[in-house]
Amino acid sequence: MDKLGLIGKPSDWLISSRYDATILREKLHIDIVDIPIEEVTSLGEVDGGEEGALVIYNRLREIVERYQLSGLTLRCFDLLTTVKNTGCLALAKLNAEGIPAACEGDVPTLITMMLANRLTGCPGFQCNPARVNTETGQMLWAHCTIPYTMVDKFNYDTHFESGFGVAIHGELPTGDYTLVKVSGDLSRVFAEDVQLIRNQYEPNLCRTQVWLQTKQVIPYLLSNPISNHHVLVRGHHAQAFIESIK
Amino acid sequence: MLITLSSSLHKEELALPFELEQSFIDANQVVAVLTGGSEGLFLQQVEAGAITLDRPIYLLASEQSNSLAACCEILSWINQHNGHGQIRTHR
Numbered sequence: 239m240d241k242l243g244l245i246g247k248p249s250d251w252l253i254s255s256r257y258d259a260t261i262l263r264e265k266l267h268i269d270i271v272d273i274p275i276e277e278v279t280s281l282g283e284v285d286g287g288e289e290g291a292l293v294i295y296n297r298l299r300e301i302v303e304r305y306q307l308s309g310l311t312l313r314c315f316d317l318l319t320t321v322k323n324t325g326c327l328a329l330a331k332l333n334a335e336g337i338p339a340a341c342e343g344d345v346p347t348l349i350t351m352m353l354a355n356r357l358t359g360c361p362g363f364q365c366n367p368a369r370v371n372t373e374t375g376q377m378l379w380a381h382c383t384i385p386y387t388m389v390d391k392f393n394y395d396t397h398f399e400s401g402f403g404v405a406i407h408g409e410l411p412t413g414d415y416t417l418v419k420v421s422g423d424l425s426r427v428f429a430e431d432v433q434l435i436r437n438q439y440e441p442n443l444c445r446t447q448v449w450l451q452t453k454q455v456i457p458y459l460l461s462n463p464i465s466n467h468h469v470l471v472r473g474h475h476a477q478a479f480i481e482s483i484k
Numbered sequence: 485m486l487i488t489l490s491s492s493l494h495k496e497e498l499a500l501p502f503e504l505e506q507s508f509i510d511a512n513q514v515v516a517v518l519t520g521g522s523e524g525l526f527l528q529q530v531e532a533g534a535i536t537l538d539r540p541i542y543l544l545a546s547e548q549s550n551s552l553a554a555c556c557e558i559l560s561w562i563n564q565h566n567g568h569g570q571i572r573t574h575r
Contacts, residue, residue, distance in 0.1 A: 244487075251523040254560035366520070366553035370573050371534075378547075399493045399520070399550075441550040459556055460571040466557040 246313025246344035255465045257345040257422030279320040291404040295328035311336035311348040324403035326383035333361040333385035346422035347467040354471045357476040361385035362469035370456050376460030382442035395445045402408045408447040409437040419468040423484045429476035486514045491521030514542045518528030520550025526558050537567035
């Protein structure tokens with residue numbers, strides 16, 4: 239049984255991202271462990287740069303050890319007003335170390351990242367849809383953290399919404415990827431084999447920004463999406479994801 | 485009817501993503517979701533009766549500020565609650 243930590247509650251804006259703990263336990267052998275956000279915010283105000291971001295990482299690493307977690311999701315926006323830094327660096331590092339770690343207390347996305355790890359042995363990039371081109375099928379996806387092991391190069395920037403702390407602008411190799419999401423009760427899965435065609439770096443968006451060439455993603459998102467966050471995984475594995483939750 | 489939603493999480497300058505014909509706005513429920521973090525504001529509008537799930541809901545997404553992301557989360561909620569809607573990214 240894998241124990242996944244939910245540190246703080248899911249963010250208030252995740253209105254469609256609920257989960258069914260019983261189904262997750264029975265079908266995926268995953269237990270969700272509630273952990274108070276105070277276990278992180280008790281750090282108090284830390285340095286606003288890389289040093290402070292590493293303090294957050296060290297605290298999360300302690301929590302992983304204490305609760306014997308295989309993964310975690312963090313209500314990270316609460317850190318902005320308390321710890322005065324972000325969880326972006328910490329989550330990037332944990333993911334790179336093989337511990338799936340999702341933002342915003344998003345359990346279904348964490349489950350999807352856990353599945354990615356189980357199926358491919360690789361971490362996933364939790365990302366938001368940002369732009370679509372309905373004529374070409376190209377889409378922009380973005381987020382402020384990404385596993386270090388998924389990027390060719392990166393630099394630190396401020397977190398988009400808050401304008402402070404440490405976020406990551408990473409550049410990914412072009413090529414084959416899978417865009418995937420499972421719902422929190424495992425009743426739905428969306429997975430498509432896609433191509434990453436280019437990286438970009440613009441303001442007014444989360445800092446890591448990638449363009450995908452897709453086929454079915456845009457009509458799915460504009461009419462019946464599972465949720466906001468999806469996960470991008472290296473290689474073509476769509477069929478394996480679909481079969482994994484049958 | 486046009487309702488505009490934006491979250492205090494975002495400080496950048498915001499604008500409607502694109503213009504719609506007034507006749508379309510008058511005949512439909514149209515919600516311009518300008519930023520991420522607006523999802524709770526949408527629920528407040530539903531609870532206040534300003535938006536009903538009995539009629540289709542058109543969500544307008546821009547190319548900035550996690551607008552499309554918020555539209556996806558809202559549309560998923562609408563579908564989960566047996567409503568109907570769609571996201572529009574251009575006129």
